[in-house]
Amino acid sequence: MYRFYINKIENDYHYGELARVFLPDDEFEVIPLDVSSRNLALRPGSFLVNAKGSADRDEIKRELFGLLADLCGRSSEWGTLTGVRPLKLAYEMLAEAESDSDSCTDKTGGSDPSNPINPIKGMCALLAERYLISPSKIALLREIAEYQISCGMGDPSSKAGVYIGIPFCPTRCEYCAFASNVAGRDEIAEYLTNLLTEIRYMGRLVREHGTVIESIYIGGGTPTTLEADQLKQLIETAADELGADPRSIEFTVEAGRPDTITADKLAVMRELGVSRISINPQSMKDETLRAIGRDHTADDIRSGYRLAADYGFDVINADLIAGLPGEDLEDFRASLEEIISLGANNITVHTLSVKKGSRLRENDPEYYRRNTETVQSMVDYARERLSKEGFVPYYIYRQKHQMGALENVGYCRPGKHSIYNIRIMEEKQTIIGLGAGAIGKVYFPDEDRLERVANVSNYRVYSDRFDEMLSRKDLYY
Numbered sequence: 001m002y003r004f005y006i007n008k009i010e011n012d013y014h015y016g017e018l019a020r021v022f023l024p025d026d027e028f029e030v031i032p033l034d035v036s037s038r039n040l041a042l043r044p045g046s047f048l049v050n051a052k053g054s055a056d057r058d059e060i061k062r063e064l065f066g067l068l069a070d071l072c073g074r075s076s077e078w079g080t081l082t083g084v085r086p087l088k089l090a091y092e093m094l095a096e097a098e099s100d101s102d103s104c105t106d107k108t109g110g111s112d113p114s115n116p117i118n119p120i121k122g123m124c125a126l127l128a129e130r131y132l133i134s135p136s137k138i139a140l141l142r143e144i145a146e147y148q149i150s151c152g153m154g155d156p157s158s159k160a161g162v163y164i165g166i167p168f169c170p171t172r173c174e175y176c177a178f179a180s181n182v183a184g185r186d187e188i189a190e191y192l193t194n195l196l197t198e199i200r201y202m203g204r205l206v207r208e209h210g211t212v213i214e215s216i217y218i219g220g221g222t223p224t225t226l227e228a229d230q231l232k233q234l235i236e237t238a239a240d241e242l243g244a245d246p247r248s249i250e251f252t253v254e255a256g257r258p259d260t261i262t263a264d265k266l267a268v269m270r271e272l273g274v275s276r277i278s279i280n281p282q283s284m285k286d287e288t289l290r291a292i293g294r295d296h297t298a299d300d301i302r303s304g305y306r307l308a309a310d311y312g313f314d315v316i317n318a319d320l321i322a323g324l325p326g327e328d329l330e331d332f333r334a335s336l337e338e339i340i341s342l343g344a345n346n347i348t349v350h351t352l353s354v355k356k357g358s359r360l361r362e363n364d365p366e367y368y369r370r371n372t373e374t375v376q377s378m379v380d381y382a383r384e385r386l387s388k389e390g391f392v393p394y395y396i397y398r399q400k401h402q403m404g405a406l407e408n409v410g411y412c413r414p415g416k417h418s419i420y421n422i423r424i425m426e427e428k429q430t431i432i433g434l435g436a437g438a439i440g441k442v443y444f445p446d447e448d449r450l451e452r453v454a455n456v457s458n459y460r461v462y463s464d465r466f467d468e469m470l471s472r473k474d475l476y477y
């Protein structure tokens, strides 16, 4: 057991998160301390951090990071950064570098009007110096930031996004920690009735306040567990009530599990103008699909893609996971190759996250600490291969308990990015959440602050407490 006594801190949370990147929970303790002496008598395995009493959290984290890296004999690509939105931080550094550049003042306080700092380079330097992020991850952030800036998407706060949750799936995946359930037809029908009422209620508020909807994302769960007529009702209601015609805004429907895709559901979506779907293989290896609790084969995925191509969807996203049980680099490589050849023009490469609430976590809580080098090689391979194929990385986020403390990256063919995905990570737009498990966020531009408006995640509780779910919608205004 290592004990890190950290001087002059009020809250141990950030330091505990950093130690967790290197060590299991039961192998360390972070203990706040308040001393002025550097000469404490410490037992072996105990360390004093921040002996000089700095009040700069980043500086203390850098010292702790160095200590952890020495103790464990390895580093971490994301340096001291434990937050889930690295790009948001990159933009903060960009703003800081821009302000340095505007005043033509370098970071040491010197002034050189003839040699202003390039803001992007300034951003990269700050990410390296302040957070010890590796050159490769800084290059990734830079590429994403440059792509997003080149898209010129305008002021995010002038519009709102909408998330609609369908918390049902044909089976539950081993790693799943989402609001996802296997339910009967009657329960799904009852849920849909309530959901449509919630959409209408929100629609009235949206109209009254003149809110403009920029994007709608129907996710879950697996929305295509709904029958074609139910899907039609849902899309039409969302479009009519929220003033969001799928032909004129970004409108995405997750068709994640190929065993829920049928020609009549695809036909309904296309007829109503939906042009973006996700078909999420995670792996193209049958053995893996069985091991993670899926009830379909790689052939079902191939058929799903062929069918979707016949219906002419403009964007098809495919999720892949690096680090699935039993997979090596060759398995991952083969899955990625096949997904590219099936025609996905949006590919999201996830690193497996072993989250609370998943069966994988219950059965093997430390799974995510193993095989991290293999997972690293998968993520690196994906980046190189997709770049050669003409894809660009366009959004990024991290999760807790992710293998190798790595990241999830969304790649797209240029122009095929998802505005919704960018906005949700940017955290500068109101996202209206509808349905069980939906977590909406109200954005206050003057304070650059978000406030959560969450629905309950259990679909039965959602129905039981439906009046309360409706009244929570008033919190958006």
Ligand code: SF4
Residues within 6 Å of the ligand: 168, 169, 171, 172, 173, 175, 176, 177, 178, 179, 180, 220, 221, 222, 256, 257
């Ligand atoms: S498809 Fe997604 S939401 Fe459904 S069980 Fe699997 S991980 Fe969970």
